[in-house]
Amino acid sequence: MTNLIENIGYDLIVNEIPDSARVLDLGCGSGLLLQRLKNEKNVTGYGVEISEQSVSQCLERGVYCYQGDIDEGLSDYKDNSFDYVILNQTLQSTKRPDFVIQEVLRIGLHSIISFPNFAYYVTRLQLLCRGIMPKNRLLPYEWYETPNIHLITVKDFRMFCTQRKYPIKKEIHFSISDSGGAVIRKFNPNISAEYGFFVLNGAGITSSNSVRP
Numbered sequence: 768m769t770n771l772i773e774n775i776g777y778d779l780i781v782n783e784i785p786d787s788a789r790v791l792d793l794g795c796g797s798g799l800l801l802q803r804l805k806n807e808k809n810v811t812g813y814g815v816e817i818s819e820q821s822v823s824q825c826l827e828r829g830v831y832c833y834q835g836d837i838d839e840g841l842s843d844y845k846d847n848s849f850d851y852v853i854l855n856q857t858l859q860s861t862k863r864p865d866f867v868i869q870e871v872l873r874i875g876l877h878s879i880i881s882f883p884n885f886a887y888y889v890t891r892l893q894l895l896c897r898g899i900m901p902k903n904r905l906l907p908y909e910w911y912e913t914p915n916i917h918l919i920t921v922k923d924f925r926m927f928c929t930q931r932k933y934p935i936k937k938e939i940h941f942s943i944s945d946s947g948g949a950v951i952r953k954f955n956p957n958i959s960a961e962y963g964f965f966v967l968n969g970a971g972i973t974s975s976n977s978v979r980p
Contacts (some may be wrong), residue, residue: 772822776855776856776941776949776962776964777799777800777803777855778949779939779941779949779964780800780804780853780855780881781800781803781804781807781808781968782877783851783879783937784804784808784810784850784851784879785808785810785850786808786809786810787809787811788808788809788811788850788851789811789812789848789849789850789851789873790804790810790811790812790813790842790849790850790851790852790853791812791813791814791815791848791849791851791852791853791875792812792813792814792815792852792853792855792885793814793815793837793852793853793854793857793867793871794813794815794816794817794837794840794854794855794856794857794860795815795816795821795825795830795832795853796816796818796821796824797821797824797825797828798814798821798824798825798828798830798832799828800828800831800853800855801813801814801825801828802828802829802830805829805830812830812831813831813832813833814830814831814832814833814836815832815833815834815837815841816832816833816834816835817834817835817836817837817885818834819834822834835875836860837857837867838861838862838866838867840864840870841870841871841873841874844874845874846873846874846973847873847874847875847876848874848875848971849874849875849876850875850876850877851875851876851877851878851879852871852874852875852877852878852879853878853879854867854868854871854878854881855879855880855881856881856882856883856962857882858880858881858882858917858919859882859915859916859917859918859919860884860915860916860917861916861917862916864917864919865927866971868880868933868947869929870973872933872967872969872972873972873973875969876968876969877936877966877967877968878966878967878969879964879965879966879967880924880963880964880967881959881962881964881965881967882919882924882962882963883895883905883906883907883918883919883961883962883963884919884920884921884956884957884960884961884962884963885906885918885919885920886920886921886922886957886958887905887942887958887959887960887961888958888959889901889903889905889961890905890906891958897977904943905961905962906910915970918965920957920963921938921940921956921957921960921963922957923936923964924963924965926968928965933967934967934968935966935967935968936966936967936968937965937966938956938963938964938965938966939951939964939966940952940953940959940960940962940963940964941955941961941962941964942959942960942961942962943959943961943962950962958976
């Protein structure tokens with residue numbers, strides 16, 4: 768189950784990114800996604816990962832990665848440094864998600880942001896019927912050990928982008944089938960989708976108008 772959760776949306780991301788793009792994957796884990804992008808799309812890929820063990824795994828895969836905390840910002844990168852910046856299943860574990868998103872939009876012409884959708888109907892029912900914090904494949908941790916510190920819904924993120932005038936290029940919200948594939952949820956995804964998946968265009972944010980922590 769752990770590998771299934773880690774691999775969520777990889778096919779969608781690979782399909783979204785064009786050949787030979789310059790890509791930065793934030794919270795890249797063991798580098799599996801960057802390895803796929805390198806092999807299948809011939810991208811120039813870089814990763815940022817806080818775990819020393821995961822950085823070592825990236826290097827073993829032949830993926831360039833450096834150890835860093837994205838909550839501290841991405842000041843090492845200039846404005847519009849990348850064609851695509853990926854924030855896959857990472858946003859909910861950041862301390863300053865608003866600042867991280869600003870930085871993502873500053874350094875990337877496009878960004879792909881995905882996250883567990885806390886408004887998914889199974890999660891709602893567990894909280895309503897049992898009265899305790901949900902634990903399922905979407906949120907597989909006990910409340911006291913979860914890395915998810917900012918739970919978010921599809922509707923929340925859409926409203927966030929609208930309020931800040933961050934242009935949404937595409938939405939592809941999905942759930943996971945019993946066979947492990949992605950099932951696109953077009954009808955009321957705030958309830959029916961396990962995961963939110965957004966593609967944003969660069970919003971014209973530069974180092975001169977980004978808000979620092």
